[in-house]
Amino acid sequence: MREQLEALLKKQGFKITNQRKAIISAFLNSKKHLLTAAEVHDIVNKDNNTLNFSTVYRNLEILLKTGLIKRVNLDNGVNSYELNIDNHHHHHLICLACGDTETITYCPIEEINKNIQQSSKFTPIDHKLEIYGYCIKCNRNNEKSSEKQSNT
Structure with missing residues (x-):
């Protein structure tokens, strides 16, 4: 490579x-x-x-x-x-806790772009989609800290 x-x-x-x-x-x-x-x-x-x-x-x-x-x-x-x-099209999942990112190739915006082109004179050429949330590691840490708080 x-x-x-x-x-x-x-x-x-x-x-x-x-x-x-x-x-x-x-x-x-x-x-x-x-x-x-x-x-x-x-x-x-x-x-x-x-x-x-x-x-x-x-x-x-x-x-x-x-x-x-x-x-x-x-x-x-x-x-x-x-x-x-x-050079493949992808988007990012970003963890709000640790900052780790993951890529996804599924793109819901492709359908939106087709509708835009059909219904207007606008031609989309690029877009980005970032989804913010918590990765599995940080979700587990949140669950553990929630359990500790509920046990006290």
Whole structure:
């Protein structure tokens, strides 16, 4: 996978620097789907790299231009980034407690877009859907703390 991403960068005229390799690896090896620039910086520097934040951010912008990653703006006001390797349409489930995200490929908005196109002169070209709630881990923690409170 890494080789494919690097080939795409090269094809678009960008050099394959050690910094870019480290950033691509951060996305490929992360357990999280979405990463902030700060999280990418932390991951990259765990591997004994000494990249400063501005270098990471500048390279994220280059990866955005190439289409290898996408920027996701969540309601928390912090930009997050995700790999855009298969270019499939998806949406996000975001846990309000721990911030973990999950992707879903089901899209209820596709039907809405068809209705919009049929009933108006407007042509939708993009949308996003974010569903906020609690992941199973945080739901369990909430249930445990509720049980403790009811037992006292």
